[in-house]
Amino acid sequence: xxxxxxxxxYLNNEAYGVSMGDPTWDGSGEHCDPWENASTGIAPGxxxxxxxxxxxxxxxxxxxxxxxxAYNTLNAYxxxxxxxxxxxxxxxxxxxxTWSTEDTLENLYDNGVLIVAGAxxxxxxxxxxxxxxxxxxxxxxxxxxxxxxxxxLSFPNDTCVNPLTQRCCRETPVPLSNWGYQxxxxxxxxxxxxxxxxxxxxxPRARAYSGIAVSAVQEDYHASFSRDMDINEDxxxxxxxxxxxxxxxxxxxxxxxxxxxxxxAGGTSAAAPHVAGAGIVLKHWQLYKGNTVFNNPGAxxxxxxxxxxxxxxxxxxxxxxxxxxxxxxxxxxxxxDQVLNGPFIPTAFSYNSFSFTSSxxxxxxxxxxxxxxxxxxxxxxxxxxxxxxxxxxxxNVSDIYFQMNLRNPDSxxxxxxxxxxxxxxxxxxxxxxxxxxxxxxxxxGRCLQVTIAKRHVDAEGATVHVFCYxxxxxxxxxxx
Numbered sequence: 001x002x003x004x005x006x007x008x009x010y011l012n013n014e015a016y017g018v019s020m021g022d023p024t025w026d027g028s029g030e031h032c033d034p035w036e037n038a039s040t041g042i043a044p045g046x047x048x049x050x051x052x053x054x055x056x057x058x059x060x061x062x063x064x065x066x067x068x069x070a071y072n073t074l075n076a077y078x079x080x081x082x083x084x085x086x087x088x089x090x091x092x093x094x095x096x097x098t099w100s101t102e103d104t105l106e107n108l109y110d111n112g113v114l115i116v117a118g119a120x121x122x123x124x125x126x127x128x129x130x131x132x133x134x135x136x137x138x139x140x141x142x143x144x145x146x147x148x149x150x151x152x153l154s155f156p157n158d159t160c161v162n163p164l165t166q167r168c169c170r171e172t173p174v175p176l177s178n179w180g181y182q183x184x185x186x187x188x189x190x191x192x193x194x195x196x197x198x199x200x201x202x203x204p205r206a207r208a209y210s211g212i213a214v215s216a217v218q219e220d221y222h223a224s225f226s227r228d229m230d231i232n233e234d235x236x237x238x239x240x241x242x243x244x245x246x247x248x249x250x251x252x253x254x255x256x257x258x259x260x261x262x263x264x265a266g267g268t269s270a271a272a273p274h275v276a277g278a279g280i281v282l283k284h285w286q287l288y289k290g291n292t293v294f295n296n297p298g299a300x301x302x303x304x305x306x307x308x309x310x311x312x313x314x315x316x317x318x319x320x321x322x323x324x325x326x327x328x329x330x331x332x333x334x335x336x337d338q339v340l341n342g343p344f345i346p347t348a349f350s351y352n353s354f355s356f357t358s359s360x361x362x363x364x365x366x367x368x369x370x371x372x373x374x375x376x377x378x379x380x381x382x383x384x385x386x387x388x389x390x391x392x393x394x395x396n397v398s399d400i401y402f403q404m405n406l407r408n409p410d411s412x413x414x415x416x417x418x419x420x421x422x423x424x425x426x427x428x429x430x431x432x433x434x435x436x437x438x439x440x441x442x443x444x445g446r447c448l449q450v451t452i453a454k455r456h457v458d459a460e461g462a463t464v465h466v467f468c469y470x471x472x473x474x475x476x477x478x479x480x
Contacts, residue, residue: 147218
């Protein structure tokens with residue numbers, strides 16, 4: 001399903017002789033030009049590995065051991081993004097690890113891996129007012145994805161044209177010729193809900209951690225081709241086989257076999273790969289632009305959180321905080337580049353990371369050293385705090401507030417200590433994720449100040465990742 005974002009360069013005979021979703025493919029291995037143009041070059045340096053870790057249930061000790069072997073194998077291959085369309089414990093709702101499998105995933109994050117997981121499909125057993133988030137999605141270093149109800153989705157079978165207007169996830173059902181429609185609302189009959197209890201400086205805080213990171217479509221028809229294998233104790237890891245046309249001309253590790261799959265998938269197991277695929281594209285783009293800081297999974301997770309549209313199924317669009325049902329909102333992939341995306345002009349982003357101990361002071365900084373341009377209609381900042389829970393038995397975490405202030409330029413037209421306060425947004429929740437957004441003309445010509453207020457830092461210390469961006473369009477508006 002991650003392959004639905006087509007990260008590969010299929011012009012170079014990498015479709016392996018199957019249709020890969022091209023409805024005009026005639027079996028000859030040739031694809032029509034519109035398909036190739038639409039399906040090539042998004043992230044041509046990416047490879048997709050499909051791993052089948054177990055054949056049975058998810059909760060037995062043998063299954064957990066199989067997952068650990070799979071995680072460690074992929075970690076040894078230095079993968080960039082791991083999609084977990086599986087659950088370790090149903091409705092776990094604990095930031096502290098239930099099994100050592102979660103400790104292993106934390107090790108992958110520490111080794112530079114962005115980890116994405118489906119939230120779970122549990123509302124047939126739990127009320128949507130109760131926390132029902134599956135493990136590993138409840139682990140702070142894992143990005144948990146809720147599902148959107150994209151129903152009645154059908155695909156044309158007589159054309160290779162795939163217009164953008166027919167792929168949009170819309171807020172209300174819109175009939176599309178030969179396509180049915182996608183109703184882009186939360187699947188509140190199935191997708192799991194967050195709201196996880198924390199403990200801060202010894203004091204319990206009920207439902208403090210939102211848990212859900214973003215929402216994505218979860219019903220998908222796909223025709224994909226993959227290499228598949230069962231990870232077992234005898235696997236041999238040979239890094240020379242990782243590269244296309246490597247030592248033996250095979251781009252896949254030894255023991256992996258071909259597998260074609262055509263069909264439909266649903267649930268958050270189908271929603272998570274959309275986010276993992278977006279992560280592949282965004283990382284490829286940022287590294288292409290020379291922004292090597294996005295090799296850090298914390299930076300990547302903050303970037304993905306900023307891609308969401310702030311949609312809350314109960315409150316509408318938030319300007320502050322994170323929802324425990326939809327997270328930061330519905331994911332909308334954008335490159336934030338004013339050369340390629342004219343409507344975003346003037347766009348810019350700012351990323352910073354800070355580490356705290358119990359003796360560290362709070363921090364304030366300007367996202368940009370000069371005022372925002374007069375065309376700035378939207379600005380948003382997110383903060384992500386990846387608490388390390390390895391070997392923890394209690395959900396003890398740090399308490400760090402987040403504030404975004406608009407300030408007037410100083411007498412020299414700069415952003416400085418002499419810039420006067422205009423308006424502020426304070427997210428003082430106990431959550432491990434924070435968000436603030438400002439819309440409209442009040443942003444124009446003003447300075448954006450970010451304050452990270454340290455209230456309590458746990459003995460292990462804390463690290464935060466802050467991503468801000470400004471643009472000429474808002475995060476929910478379509479871009480031509």
